[in-house]
Amino acid sequence: MKKLVYKISLGFILIAFSVSAGNEDRVGSAGASNLLINPWARSSALADAAYANTNGLEATYMNIAGLAFTDKTQIKFNHTNWMGSSAGIGINSAGIAQRISESSVIAISIQSMNYGDIQITTVANPEGNIGFFSPRSNIFSLGYARAFSSSIYAGINLKIISENISNLRTSGVALDAGIRYVTGENDKIKFAISLKNVGPVMRYKGDGLSQQVSYISNENIASLEERSATFELPSLLSIGGSYDFIFDTKSKLNVAFGFTANSFMKDQYRIGLDYGMTNDKYAFNIRAGYCYENGITSNENRSNALIGPSAGFSVDAIVGKNKNAIGLEYCTRFAGIFGLIHTVGLTINLK
Numbered sequence: 001m002k003k004l005v006y007k008i009s010l011g012f013i014l015i016a017f018s019v020s021a022g023n024e025d026r027v028g029s030a031g032a033s034n035l036l037i038n039p040w041a042r043s044s045a046l047a048d049a050a051y052a053n054t055n056g057l058e059a060t061y062m063n064i065a066g067l068a069f070t071d072k073t074q075i076k077f078n079h080t081n082w083m084g085s086s087a088g089i090g091i092n093s094a095g096i097a098q099r100i101s102e103s104s105v106i107a108i109s110i111q112s113m114n115y116g117d118i119q120i121t122t123v124a125n126p127e128g129n130i131g132f133f134s135p136r137s138n139i140f141s142l143g144y145a146r147a148f149s150s151s152i153y154a155g156i157n158l159k160i161i162s163e164n165i166s167n168l169r170t171s172g173v174a175l176d177a178g179i180r181y182v183t184g185e186n187d188k189i190k191f192a193i194s195l196k197n198v199g200p201v202m203r204y205k206g207d208g209l210s211q212q213v214s215y216i217s218n219e220n221i222a223s224l225e226e227r228s229a230t231f232e233l234p235s236l237l238s239i240g241g242s243y244d245f246i247f248d249t250k251s252k253l254n255v256a257f258g259f260t261a262n263s264f265m266k267d268q269y270r271i272g273l274d275y276g277m278t279n280d281k282y283a284f285n286i287r288a289g290y291c292y293e294n295g296i297t298s299n300e301n302r303s304n305a306l307i308g309p310s311a312g313f314s315v316d317a318i319v320g321k322n323k324n325a326i327g328l329e330y331c332t333r334f335a336g337i338f339g340l341i342h343t344v345g346l347t348i349n350l351k
Contacts, residue, residue, distance in 0.1 A: 051238045067145035071099070077094045083305065
């Protein structure tokens, strides 16, 4: 089984290099960039470093193999004020994960980005006053993960992407795949690798690419339609590890490290700290993380808002005979000149 894991890991790396023969010079040349946004608060607070130890529904973004650690049923709702309160952009995410057998878990989730109402303008009406439109970007995910042994876990995630404005639209599909290896006393040590956002190119279509022209010679009017260029998905390879420092039966500190090899951005290095305390009535976690990439300290060379520090916390109430958990979570991300990005949410775990 270990040989199988090594072969799969090597295969992920080779596929990643084959689909991402790019570098930081290709920044901005990919589309569907909402695939790079983590909509969940708990893993975002760790600067997306927890590739090896994010469990449950949030693993559908981080590393789908972590979905296999869902106890029975998990339901999540999160909201994010994207790029600060002044931008007027909201991200709503919701999903459910359900164990279907002793070793298998499935999950369904949706991430919806709302840009608010924007005035319609045309060449004839540059000032607007002719109505509004609301751009949308949606990602629907269907994930499956399985425990192959007490140490090896793997999963695959299918994502359907759709984007639209008033007169243009596009849609596409992408695949994620990931594995996790757990070892050490009390499963303290974890390693993970995941390949994300692999799929065919996308293209915009719609009435926004057509226009009417008049032939002066015979006063005829014809409609001409332009073709939009295709664009690739922002594929990436993530490698991570984590270690649990267990102080007693009620508290522990998890340290997570991650590396992201991006096809269309600079490579990133991540670290996250998660300190948790639990008893029979509640669980409390405080989290912090940092994401580094080359040029992070230069406003001229900085090409990504989602780098730098992040922090957050969660409080879970343990209720009922089955010790179900109902939790509130919060995360803040420092997005440079865009200000603070806040994410709040609710998680329900049923056992």
